[in-house]
Amino acid sequence: MARVGSFPWQDDGREGRGSLARIRLRSVKESLEHLCRHPFVTFFVWLLMGIALSQPAGLWLVQHNIHVVMKEISQDTGLTVWFMRGTGSADIDTTAQSITASGSVKAVTVITAEQALDEFRAASGFNEELAALDSNPLPALLVIELESATSHEALAKLVEGLEQSPHIESVDADTDWMTQLGRMQRISIRLVWILGALFGTGIIFVSVAAVRFAMDSRFEELRVNLLLGASNRFLRRPFNYCGLFYGFGGGVVGAAIVVLALHAIKKPLQELAGSYGGNIEFLAMDYVFCTLLIVVGSALGLLGALQVTHVQMRKDRYLSRMG
Amino acid sequence: MSTVKLANVSKKFPNGFELFKDLNLSINDEHINFVVGRSGVGKTTLLQIMVGLQRPTAGRVMVNNVDIAGFNHAEMLHYRQYVGLVTQNSSLVLDRTVYENVAMPLWIAGLREADIRHRVDASLRIVGMSDAKHYSPTRLSSGERQRVSIARAIVHRPKLLVADEPTGNFDRELALEVLSLFDLFAERNTIVVIATHDPNLVANAKRVYKLENGEISDLQPTSSIAE
Ligand SMILES: Nc1ncnc2c1ncn2[C@@H]1O[C@H](COP(=O)(O)OP(=O)(O)OP(=O)(O)O)[C@@H](O)[C@H]1O
Ligand SMILES: [Mg+2]
Numbered sequence: 001m002a003r004v005g006s007f008p009w010q011d012d013g014r015e016g017r018g019s020l021a022r023i024r025l026r027s028v029k030e031s032l033e034h035l036c037r038h039p040f041v042t043f044f045v046w047l048l049m050g051i052a053l054s055q056p057a058g059l060w061l062v063q064h065n066i067h068v069v070m071k072e073i074s075q076d077t078g079l080t081v082w083f084m085r086g087t088g089s090a091d092i093d094t095t096a097q098s099i100t101a102s103g104s105v106k107a108v109t110v111i112t113a114e115q116a117l118d119e120f121r122a123a124s125g126f127n128e129e130l131a132a133l134d135s136n137p138l139p140a141l142l143v144i145e146l147e148s149a150t151s152h153e154a155l156a157k158l159v160e161g162l163e164q165s166p167h168i169e170s171v172d173a174d175t176d177w178m179t180q181l182g183r184m185q186r187i188s189i190r191l192v193w194i195l196g197a198l199f200g201t202g203i204i205f206v207s208v209a210a211v212r213f214a215m216d217s218r219f220e221e222l223r224v225n226l227l228l229g230a231s232n233r234f235l236r237r238p239f240n241y242c243g244l245f246y247g248f249g250g251g252v253v254g255a256a257i258v259v260l261a262l263h264a265i266k267k268p269l270q271e272l273a274g275s276y277g278g279n280i281e282f283l284a285m286d287y288v289f290c291t292l293l294i295v296v297g298s299a300l301g302l303l304g305a306l307q308v309t310h311v312q313m314r315k316d317r318y319l320s321r322m323g
Numbered sequence: 324m325s326t327v328k329l330a331n332v333s334k335k336f337p338n339g340f341e342l343f344k345d346l347n348l349s350i351n352d353e354h355i356n357f358v359v360g361r362s363g364v365g366k367t368t369l370l371q372i373m374v375g376l377q378r379p380t381a382g383r384v385m386v387n388n389v390d391i392a393g394f395n396h397a398e399m400l401h402y403r404q405y406v407g408l409v410t411q412n413s414s415l416v417l418d419r420t421v422y423e424n425v426a427m428p429l430w431i432a433g434l435r436e437a438d439i440r441h442r443v444d445a446s447l448r449i450v451g452m453s454d455a456k457h458y459s460p461t462r463l464s465s466g467e468r469q470r471v472s473i474a475r476a477i478v479h480r481p482k483l484l485v486a487d488e489p490t491g492n493f494d495r496e497l498a499l500e501v502l503s504l505f506d507l508f509a510e511r512n513t514i515v516v517i518a519t520h521d522p523n524l525v526a527n528a529k530r531v532y533k534l535e536n537g538e539i540s541d542l543q544p545t546s547s548i549a550e
Contacts, residue, residue: 007398008325008387009405009482019433026430221416227376228475229403230431232396 023234031241034214042249045210049250052203053297054257056196061258061285063188066181079159080172081142085113087167092140095165099144102161104154106145113140139169200300203250207243207304214242215312236309240302247301251294258293259285325352325387325482325514327373332382334368342368343537346382350530352514355505357525359518359542360534366518367411369534370485373516374406375399386483404431407481407513409489413472415460421447421471422456428479446474449504466492473501477508484508484515495523 035042081099083092089112096108111119116138121130146155162171215222222235262285329348335341342365350356358366371377372384375391384392391402415424425446429439447453450470460468469492476484484505490498502524509515517524525531531542 006389008389008391008402022435023430023433221419224414224416225427225431226400227403227408227410227414228428228431229400229406231400234431 024237027237028241030238031214031245034218034238034242035245038213038217041210041213042246045206045246046249046253048206049203049247049297049301050253050257052199052206053250053254053293054261055199056192057254057289057293058258058261059188059195060192061262061289063185063192066188067185078146079142079144079155079162081144081162082169082172083140083142083167084169085137085139087140089140091167092142095162095167096142099142099158099162102158104147104158106147108145109143111141111143113138116141200296203247203297203300204304204307206250207246207301208308210246211239211243211305211308212312215239215309232313236306236313239309240305243305243308244298244302246305247298248294249297250301251297254297255290255293259290325512326350326385327483327514327516328383328385329372329379330383330385332372332379332384334365334372334377335380341537343539346537346539348532348539350514350516350532352509352512354529355502355509355515355517357517357519357528357531358534358539359520359525359531362520364534365537366534367487370487370516370518374408374483374485375402404428404479405482407476407479407484409469409472409476409486411487411491413460413465413468415468415471415475417459417461419460420456421452421458421460421463424460424471425475425478428475432479442478443474446478447471449477450474450501464492466497469493470501473504477504480513481508482513484513486515486517488519488521489517490519490521490524498524 081095083095092110092112096110099105100108113136117130117136120138121127159171162168225235327348327350329346332346332348333341333344334346346369358369360366368377372379372392373386375394379392382392383390386402391399394402415421416427422443425443426439429442434442444453444456447456450473452467452470452474455463455467455471460471463471469489473486473489476486486505489505490501493501498521505515505517519525533540533542
């Protein structure tokens with residue numbers, strides 16, 4: 001009488017407790033052994049994956065930093081309003097008040113012609129020369145600090161209004177380049193996604209090829225293991241770990257590439273940014289970012305391995321036959 | 324008592340060649356079961372059906388009253404973990420050491436490394452291959468490889484021990500030694516099946532089955548001696 005879903009023998013518990021943990025540990029050991037047995041393959045897989053990871057990661061870092069710098073600059077954004085020379089203090093105050101009343105303005109500082117001259121005198125040291133002048137050559141000006149949320153449109157409108165005033169000589173507001181930068185940022189974010197998808201697929205393919213090679217090189221062992229009744233999961237596991245370790249190493253290499261590349265461009269960048277007097281430190285290039293890169297690399301490597309071990313194990317040649 | 328019963332088992336290959344039809348056979352763990360017959364008669368195929376490496380075209384393969392012919396792939400693999408298998412051409416992994424080859428069934432079972440070492444050493448000692456522990460199978464003679472195969476087949480204390488020409492490359496003395504080893508397993512409730520065409524091996528056998536023209540006949544001990 002056939003017992004459906006039963007087994008000829010009682011489970012004799014020979015595997016004992018913790019057997020799965022031991023099997024896993026052995027798989028880890030075996031996959032690391034494979035990586036060591038083929039050092040050149042391992043090296044190139046790591047390098048390829050690292051380069052592939054570094055592209056979108058590097059671009060993301062650059063665009064992120066531009067974004068941050070932009071935000072900072074736009075926080076500092078203000079207008080400088082130059083009055084005609086000889087504009088009376090009453091007119092200056094009226095203008096200042098009307099600007100304050102228009103909203104979207106954080107602070108308005110009036111710098112009278114006298115103050116400007118004093119400042120210039122202090123800064124330049126041209127004491128006598130300036131004293132010899134019978135009239136003040138400097139105009140009065142308003143330094144306007146805008147709310148950081150001020151849109152480019154609102155700013156443009158404010159500038160337009162000011163420029164119509166007869167007392168005002170000119171208004172400095174360099175907003176065009178910021179608009180351009182904003183556009184570029186949007187493009188580069190999109191590019192990060194495109195690069196990420198492309199290179200991510202590339203990493204999976206590299207993992208697939210490398211794990212396939214690993215499986216082929218251990219074909220005899222897989223076949224004999226099947227003969228001995230090893231489960232598919234048992235057979236796949238070391239190769240899945242292989243993919244994981246390839247991806248992990250790729251992540252480490254990728255992070256290293258980004259760090260080195262940023263280090264290399266840091267100096268010229270600092271010179272470029274010298275006019276701002278800033279000391280460029282790349283934002284977000286920290287442990288979290290590196291960890292994320294390694295996690296993403298590992299995940300992609302594992303994904304490729306899971307795919308290829310699944311497909312390979314279904315192939316007929318891996319199905320058991322007697323030697 | 325453990326039993327293997329083949330009920331109306333037929334085997335037809337994809338190329339249309341029908342090896343057996345409605346084969347019936349019942350064996351148990353009391354004694355070693357020998358399957359004899361001329362080359363090409365289907366001994367290997369019969370053993371492979373018993374261990375689930377081939378499926379019968381029709382019929383049932385009852386192992387302790389469970390039909391293994393109905394097992395799915397995963398169940399079959401699990402079943403095979405309880406089987407000791409000595410294949411006709413020793414299937415050792417050539418880029419692994421003798422020790423590692425013998426340890427394979429125990430790795431699958433997930434035993435502790437210390438237990439594995441203990442058991443592998445014991446198995447290799449039984450077949451007289453302790454000294455070759457760290458050798459590659461490539462440098463062993465075919466008889467020595469066969470002994471390593473036997474060590475691997477017994478290392479996990481199988482419930483069913485199936486050996487296909489296990490003594491093909493052995494001298495008479497060694498063959499008898501291996502036979503007494505298999506006897507020990509039969510005494511300990513393991514079903515032992517040996518396919519052979521070595522008449523010396525079956526000289527004193529208690530259970531001999533002869534395959535001929537797709538039919539199996541039970542040779543009585545008396546008649547096997549008489550032959
Ligand atoms: N996949 C197959 N397709 C077709 N015929 C096959 C297949 N496998 C085996 N055979 C045939 O089945 C017959 C029995 O083969 P088997 O290996 O079982 O014989 P055997 O009794 O073990 O022989 P030997 O004593 O030489 O090992 C042979 O004639 C063989 O050609
Ligand atoms: Mg045969």
